[in-house]
Amino acid sequence: MTVHYNPITKEPYLQLPAPCANIIITPYREHQIKEDTNAMTSSLNDPRVYPWLQGPPYPFLRKHGEDWIKTKIQENKAAVAALQDEFENKPQTNASHQRQTENQFFGQCPFLCIREVGEDPSGAQDTLIGEIALIRYSFYEIRRNSWELALVQAHNKQLPVGHEDIVWTLGCTIRLSTMYYALTNTDYLSPTHHGKGIMSRAVQAVIRDWAVPRMNMNHLRGSFVVGNVGSQRVFERNNFEEVGVFKDWLPENSKKSLGKMSIVIMEWKGLL
Template sequence: MPVLYNPQTQEPYLRLPAPLRQIIITPHRPHQLEETIAAKLPLLNDPRIYLNLTGSPFPYLREHAEAWMNTQIAAAEPVLQALRTEFETSVQGQRYFGLCPFTVIREVTEEDPETGHPLKDTLIGDIGIARYQFYEYRQGSAERAEAQRLNGDLPAGDERIVWAIGNFLAPSYHGRGIMSLALRTLIQDWGVPRMNVKHLKAAAFEENIGSIRVFEKNNFEVTQTLKDWEPYPENRGGGWKSLVLVSWRGL
């Protein structure tokens, strides 16, 4: 299913296929800053989520959420504006984009009976495609920094770019196949056709079996297990975490 467009809200979005078509993936919404913060704070302070994340601060505070949203909104706006222009002129662009604006997983609770576009929804998770951080090199190492620099310098659409997937889902929605289908939708409907994604990787803590299985269901394979590799913050228990690296084998 291609990118959809709600002309009432001027919002492009992705929709998961049946049997989960009530789940959509949208950009961050500037006009819903407060609602988004209220939804994300309890999720990112839930040990069932934050103990499986490598990058988010803990405790996750309002200022973290607000800064993250503002950064994401500013970066995505040129892409969203280009998509709006495509839909309003019925002319699809041919250029590749250098980022993924679709990051918020939502459950639709009300939709327009005539158009089927969402009218009301609830934030239930997060997903995104970003440039890979090269976890196979030690944190803080010159090798990691150089690999990130070289990857970051490649222009949008370059098939040599190594991309990464990150995600989380509200625990009350676990076990329904949502994240597996959201990942597939994001890759098929945006990553491949609009970013020219060829190389896609992810990292998960070794004990995060559920996340690893989601990747495996989407044609990722485990390529490496790095024992006691990443230092873990003291306020999350400290010590070292083992990382499992997975790599996408394509559609």
């Protein structure tokens, strides 16, 4: 079983492999918006995190976190409901129908919240320690505002759910200039959990347990800011290879006291 379910709440989740089996990836929870907002605000204002993230505003306010979480809850409500229905109805179905249901592809990844599991089996004491996202790729290596960019973005967006040619990326959509771009370096992990291999295994779980079997993902790209050794290692451990470096691609950010930054584009070469 690639997707697990909390027996009390019926919440679907992914579980990281050992030695990080106490870490799970869940959808955002309506009943924990306050707690998740507090954790997110702390991480995204930490100097060990925010310099590598171009997307989230800085300083990151509670209002930003609340709005983000509520948006993601709404965006993923249908997918979560479909998974819960799949779980609840599975005992009444035969094996053939189960295989057919599990082969129905999803067009998104509802698993965003990296959580450390608490003692309460309902998940009430789980702690948000980071976020990971998976969306359709925006081809930001192509010249901005060009007709070529508009063409490939439209083509990738219009491909139907489950199509093998869809190009995906790890990250979320942020605004740079007058266009939207998807950047890998919007994913983050709390500094209290750096250096433990958690993000590497989170990427592995999302790819292996969800994106490949439930989204029919075949193509995946990502990026990191030059100098972010931690992100570079995450990609390398998950069989990504460098395909290009874009010098001074990210604009200056006066609020973060950052100059222009270069990014490295990475491409996934398949499951190990």
